[in-house]
Amino acid sequence: MMTTFAHILASVDPAQQGSAIDRIKSFVDALCAPYYFVPLTTLLLVIALVSYKQWTRPKAALLVFVAFTVFYGASMLDEDFFKIIKKPDNVPITMMIYFTGFCTWLGFRQAAVNDDRMKRGEPLIESGADDKVLVWPDLVYTELIALVLCTAFLVVWAILLKAPLEPPANPTNIPNPSKAPWYFLGLQELLVYFDPWIAGVLLPGLIIVGLIALPYIDKNPRGNGYYTLKERPLVISVFMFGFVIMWCVLIVLGTFLRGPNWNLFGPYETWDPHRPAALLNINVSDVFWVVLPEKLNVAWWKPGLPSEASFGIPAFLVREAPGIVLLGGYFFALPVFLAKTVFRKIYTQIGLIRYAVFWLLLSWMFIVPIKMVLRWLFNMKYFVAITEWFLNV
């Protein structure tokens, strides 16, 4: 972490590098390391949520759009970035970035207008009790136009850009990196931090279950059928964090920044397959049984992983006890504490069962960024590593 920070400072040192463009490029490359990229985009999201009344004003939003497009367009002049961008299977990512950005603006713009109107006691954009119109022609024609435009868009797109098609399948020639379809790259990115049973099975399952459970947990009756942020700030913030950061940003990361051996490459860096692989990661058990005792150097706490059963508890459970206590605290004690403090209002509103489900989903969602941060700061690998059972968290 510190070395990388030094690397950034070094990269902006004019004596060390060539032109100004190169320095900007290496600065951006350095910022795109996940430990900057994910927190920075999260910070941007927080700023966007807090200042939604300011940046959604058409002029401000247009400025953001133009600035981003200039940046994105100028980046394409870079050979390495353009190579990634123009790869047919990555074309939808550019679409995703722009469409998601535009739609987020559209939604939050209307939320800002509505929230202002509510404050002044004026009717919502969506209000209007007796404004019924006939479906023929008002809706049917809109649909027809949408259908025609959508078809035209697809046909033109198909003519201009060839769909992805690579050389024929060859089971003996494994591409490096091997990537999942682009919409699953966020999940593949999680494999850096979690074992496949969590990243590939449990978390996707929880996303589906969590989305289905959402209307039964969110008992806030306000904000039903109109854009608003003021009336449901918590739910919208959590959802946007999940959708924008944990899904879209990780897809962008997985597409643009992950190269051979799943190593990290800045957007303007050449994918070098011979770059040395990442560092050694350690488990919570190593920290507790080896690192800490070595540092403290006290008589009763000898360094060394427990290898024998004690009090009838198998050795691996003793070994993993610190991690189990940590995770147990996070999954079972923390919610009790929160229910009595920060979430007191929510707890009384939704009751025990809903709160339990709410915490199950929320805790698994936030264990992702928690583990990311622990990895970046301490190279932490697993809280609990019972490799005997393939059970690593």
Add this chain to the structure above:
Amino acid sequence: MGLLNSVGNYFRESQVWGSIFRHGVPRDRRTRAMAILSNVFLHLHPVAVRKSGIRLSFTWCMGGLTFFLFLAETITGVLLMFYYRPVVEYAYADIVGLRAHVTLGLLREIHRWGAHAMVIAIWLHMLRVFLTGSYKPPREFNWGVGVVLLTLTLLLSFTGYLLPWDQLAIWAITVGSNMARATPFAGHEGPGAALLQIGGVPLIHGGSDARFLLLGGTVVGPGALLRFYVLHCVFIPVVVSVLIAVHFWRVRKDGGISGPL
């Protein structure tokens, strides 16, 4: 214009026209209502809707576009099935052939891009429904149906990904399906799988786990290609069609396009 009108009127007053559209030209309130009510396709709609509900900036039209794209994918997909053979020896050559010398082979490009567009459109539809709080009562159930449709859309795209049988296809599916190996209890590298054994013989191994079920083999090979083809062309589209019907039906039953209560 006079001639055009009289020709138009001739057809609209003919017995054939009258037998197809059993109402007059939709020019007044009653016939416009009839145009919706008496048409099996249009009657998914109510006769009248709230004007602010169908504003484009409110709905973003993303649900509709997802449905249009599903139709486009179905039509182009059926046509592609005339040409494509899900066999390792032919699959890639057939895809190349579509591009190189098949009339309307462009359909394959449309089908592929349309699939990507559908994935994005359905996410944005979900985002819109979320931001307007439209999953709240009485629409909780329909939101759940929508989530299942979203999942199935991703699976449709995922199963279709393998069919061109190029490097992109087999390795993306290899990466994706390797996850199934780690399914708790059901994958041979998943937690708990080692517990499932009888007399020391494991029940779950590479040739019997969830990944084997998905791929019809231990690697992405001919079995996987056939399975993904059937899932992609028959199984998932049928389930999706049924759920779309439920989804649309419930939009109507739950009070139409959402709006302030």
